[in-house]
Amino acid sequence: LTEKLQNVFKSLRSKGRLTEEDVKAALKEVRMALLEADVNFKVVKNFVKEVQERAVGQDVMNGLNPGQMVIKIVNEELVKLMGSETTEIRLQPGSAITVLMMAGLQGAGKTTTTAKLAGKYKLKGKNPLLVACDVYRPAAIKQLQINGEKQGVEVFSMGEKNRPADIAKAALEHAKKNHNNLVILDTAGRLHIDEEMMSELQEIKEAVEVHQTILVVDAMTGQDAVNVAGSFNEKIGIDGVIVTKLDGDTRGGAALSIKAVTGCPILYVGMGEKLSDLEQFYPDRMASRILGMGDVLTLIEKAGAELDEDKARQMAEKMKKAQFDFEDYLESMNQMKKMGGLSSILGMMPGLGGLGGLGKGKLPELDTQENEKKMARMEAIIYSMTVEERRNPDILNPSRKHRIAKGAGVDIAEVNRMVKQFNETRKMMKKLPGMMGGRGGKKGRF
Numbered sequence: 033l034t035e036k037l038q039n040v041f042k043s044l045r046s047k048g049r050l051t052e053e054d055v056k057a058a059l060k061e062v063r064m065a066l067l068e069a070d071v072n073f074k075v076v077k078n079f080v081k082e083v084q085e086r087a088v089g090q091d092v093m094n095g096l097n098p099g100q101m102v103i104k105i106v107n108e109e110l111v112k113l114m115g116s117e118t119t120e121i122r123l124q125p126g127s128a129i130t131v132l133m134m135a136g137l138q139g140a141g142k143t144t145t146t147a148k149l150a151g152k153y154k155l156k157g158k159n160p161l162l163v164a165c166d167v168y169r170p171a172a173i174k175q176l177q178i179n180g181e182k183q184g185v186e187v188f189s190m191g192e193k194n195r196p197a198d199i200a201k202a203a204l205e206h207a208k209k210n211h212n213n214l215v216i217l218d219t220a221g222r223l224h225i226d227e228e229m230m231s232e233l234q235e236i237k238e239a240v241e242v243h244q245t246i247l248v249v250d251a252m253t254g255q256d257a258v259n260v261a262g263s264f265n266e267k268i269g270i271d272g273v274i275v276t277k278l279d280g281d282t283r284g285g286a287a288l289s290i291k292a293v294t295g296c297p298i299l300y301v302g303m304g305e306k307l308s309d310l311e312q313f314y315p316d317r318m319a320s321r322i323l324g325m326g327d328v329l330t331l332i333e334k335a336g337a338e339l340d341e342d343k344a345r346q347m348a349e350k351m352k353k354a355q356f357d358f359e360d361y362l363e364s365m366n367q368m369k370k371m372g373g374l375s376s377i378l379g380m381m382p383g384l385g386g387l388g389g390l391g392k393g394k395l396p397e398l399d400t401q402e403n404e405k406k407m408a409r410m411e412a413i414i415y416s417m418t419v420e421e422r423r424n425p426d427i428l429n430p431s432r433k434h435r436i437a438k439g440a441g442v443d444i445a446e447v448n449r450m451v452k453q454f455n456e457t458r459k460m461m462k463k464l465p466g467m468m469g470g471r472g473g474k475k476g477r478f
């Protein structure tokens with residue numbers, strides 16, 4: 033019981049400001065999480081530095097401990113860094129033809145993504161034309177044709193004997209005649225950044241007006257993806273990025289690095305090999321994936337939304353005076369439930385997994401299910417009390433306890449045990465008024 037009450041205290045702590053130590057300690061975890069997620073280390077370094085400057089001295093939101101408050105700030109900054117909102121591919125107005133050029137290394141997913149995009153825009157009423165500019169691998173043309181057929185869109189190809197720039201030019205003539213208003217050029221990649229590839233793309237850009245150059249990168253290549261994005265942006269200039277293969281278990285740190293390095297928005301994410309597996313990019317979802325602290329973020333969100341500040345303060349006052357009764361106890365249990373139950377809260381509490389456990393998710397050493405069962409039984413016991421008994425636990429004599437046990441369907445020994453623990457907790461609180469924080473310059477975590 034004591035342990036559980038302590039958890040309640042933690043969520044009831046009064047506000048304070050984030051000290052440099054609070055921030056540093058939490059950012060150490062953040063740095064690890066970002067590096068684990070394959071975010072480029074320079075990006076991590078800058079990011080952490082900026083968050084540190086922003087976070088120190090900020091108020092700790094009620095319902096959060098300093099560590100969680102820092103995570104909240106980190107998450108907000110990550111979202112900001114990735115663009116805050118979704119970005120659409122910029123199309124030419126009206127019936128004018130928009131030309132998109134897909135660029136990227138071999139195997140990144142250009143051909144697949146070309147067909148995926150075609151399907152998306154066809155649904156939006158566009159009439160796409162896919163153009164096979166990869167003349168190096170015979171299979172690449174065939175692949176585009178098969179995918180185009182699956183999507184019910186036309187594919188333009190001139191075999192392997194022509195230069196990509198000439199193919200693009202011819203394709204545009206074809207599009208004009210056939211009323212295609214979205215032309216997507218599927219180009220050839222290479223295994224590595226290479227001059228020939230870049231000049232080929234440059235030639236295409238000189239031959240036709242490319243409205244948007246879209247870089248396709250494989251999320252699984254992690255750190256490499258950022259160098260790739262940087263080079264492409266430098267050599268040919270890119271307008272947007274599509275990150276593929278996020279259906280794997282990579283945390284997708286590449287997405288963050290790419291945005292940071294190129295300044296280009298991420299437009300879509302590839303979530304599988306099927307042609308329907310292309311999703312809009314949501315910075316907030318990506319941020320929480322990269323941070324890998326989904327549980328904590330959920331808690332932070334809930335704490336922000338549900339913890340009633342006044343109630344919390346009232347309860348803290350009562351606790352200090354050791355007037356805490358069973359009604360308050362019920363109230364605090366409900367508060368916990370609103371926040372996702374004991375099991376989702378325990379692991380996030382400092383001292384009980386705390387920051388050290390962030391990102392690891394589960395708490396194997398704490399049998400939270402067992403704890404939750406105990407809590408449910410305790411609740412049953414309290415509900416079997418009269419209001420008077422709940423408010424004055426001191427009047428609980430053996431015959432009342434007997435009646436309560438029967439009502440709750442538990443053994444009288446369990447009622448005794450609970451009342452005893454409850455009284456001990458009250459005693460302890462009397463001795464430790466400082467536990468409630470707020471006064472005496474107590475800072476940091478409990």
Ligand code: GDP
Nearest residue numbers: 138139140141142143144276277302303304305
């Ligand atoms: P390209 O060389 O850049 O044209 O790459 P491809 O489009 O040929 O794709 C290379 C491989 O990656 C193929 O096996 C695709 O099925 C696969 N692929 C592409 N996008 C995704 C994705 O979002 N998720 C998964 N799991 N596989 C993908």
Ligand code: MG
Nearest residue numbers: 142143166172
């Ligand atoms: Mg290809």
